[in-house]
Amino acid sequence: MIILSNLHTEQAGEWTRLVCDFEWNGDTPNPFTEKTIWFSMKKENEDFFSTRVYDPFLLVAYYVAMHYGQDLKICGKVSAKLYHNLTNYIQHIFLDFSDKLHPVKLHVEGFDTVEQDGALVGAGFSCGVDSLSTVYDRFVKETIPEYKINALFLFNCGGNGYIDKESTKALYQARYERNKKAADEMGLPLYQIQSNLHAFTGVLGIYKLTYLSNWSCVISVQKKVRRYYIASCLSYEEIISFHNIYHDHDLDEFCGMYLVPLIQTDALELIYDGAQHRRTEKVMNIADWEIAKKHLNVCLKEKDTAENCTTCEKCLRTCFTLDIIGKLDEFADVFDLQMYQKLRFKNICDTLCKCKNAPLSKDNIVFAKERNMKLPPIWFAHVYVFLKRAVNRLIGAENAKRLKAKFQRT
Ligand SMILES: [Zn+2]
Structure with missing residues (x-):
């Protein structure tokens, strides 16, 4: 059994953490070194966190429990809606996604919801095509106030690499500064959330589970965020046509369009945005936007x-x-x-x-x-790529480049 307990907040330098203890009580050795799971925000944003419910810890802990065939015990309360969706629907979607998972039981000590006092409509902000297209549609073009983005978020929970590595810190900081500049130009706040969830998802395959970590970060701020847009990668039609190639590999591209709308709490709505467009349509959508041209x-x-x-x-x-x-x-x-x-x-x-x-x-x-x-015709493209690879293998990529330059000069 996996047990989550002792939900509280604590200070870690200029960051405030929402923390719970992680206990492995299984009959096999504990595969994890971390003793806690935490989310953190800058101290001035500590009122985004609530210690009333364990909701932000549920998704990853539940997937981990299913992977190791362990029941999950929560020593506290959770959102009734998230519990209902997780045990009735999401469990079966996870089982479809990966053959390595097993059905498990989820024990909780009742239901509650956060003391919501905010009206933020949020979205992740990476300055990528999917993210910019969602912000363009739901901030620049959106006309309904309740659905218009008024806050942007940046997560550091595995998507930039392991957060303790120096290279990850440098990359994250560079991304934050670039995104902050763009957010400032739009007059939108950019909030940062960090988490050690990668220490759990990384053991199971960090790429396929980074989405779960990101969605968990969103739930960690449900006290202030009422509605949140998740930018899709593929279109509806592409997910339907290609989802099998993402089996046990990429959770969003396998099932994001029907999984995300089930990740709800009593206070928070997640909206899967962008699947109404193909990627090329998203590029067209933002191609005349100055923010996209600069960032x-x-x-x-x-x-x-x-x-x-x-x-x-x-x-x-x-x-x-x-x-x-x-x-x-x-x-x-x-x-x-x-x-x-x-x-x-x-x-x-x-x-x-x-x-x-x-x-x-x-x-x-x-x-x-x-x-x-x-x-060019497809047959030509295949021959070209095949020959290019063969030449690179035969004489080395650097020599091939030098040879090409010589031919181009003559
Ligand atoms: Zn590149």
Whole structure:
């Protein structure tokens, strides 16, 4: 059995933590070194936390309990709605997602809700395409006050790497400063939440469970946040067509569109936003927005700065969409356009090769064809990529580059 108890707040430097004890009472060795689970916010925001319910700790602890086949005991109260959805519906979605999980029991000491005193409508803010498109739709264009974003959030709970690592601290700080600048320009507050949930999700596969950590961070501030937009990665149609390739790999892309609306408490509503658009439509949506032109950041490359590398798959994919609609030059502040031109043809061939099994590659190719962009035939793209890989393997990538430069000069 896994037991969560002793819910309280405590100070940790300039941060206030919402903490509970984590106890492993199973018949196998404890796979975790952490003795507590915590969320933290800057001290001036400590009134965002409530010690009335264990809601923010439930999602990850429940998944962990299912992974190890242990029942979960909460020494306190939880939201009736979250308990109801978790035990009746979410448990079965988790079982569909991963064959490694087992049904378990959840014991609680009754139900309660937070003393909600806020009316914040929040959204995560990363300056990526999904995030910016949601903010553009639900802040710039939204006309209903109850649904208009008035607060932005940034989480550090695994998505930037292990939070104790120096490289993670530097990357997170760089991302925070960039996002804060953009939030300031929009006149919106940007709140930070950190958590050690990665110490639990990391043992089970950090990538597939980072979403659970992010959604848990949202629940930790339900006292102030009434409504919160979760920006989707794929469209409804793409999730339906491709969800099986994300089985036990990516929770959001496997089932986000029907899982997220079930992650509710009696005080908080999560809205899955963005699945009404394909990724290319989201890029089009924000392509004329000055905030996007100055701050768009999509980079996947592991480094300790927040710039786009214009060489990784995500950077090139975004540049390709902007290229198709003829707006790439307007994004010269955030992408290295010379680098893109160097990699453009190879990227188009790579995208053509992947478009059968990768929804976002397929999206770009369909988008290019709809706009009559001239593309090489798929057979040519396969031959090109195959030969390029073979030459790289044969003489090394650096020698291949030198050879190419020599040919281009002559
Ligand atoms: Zn990149």
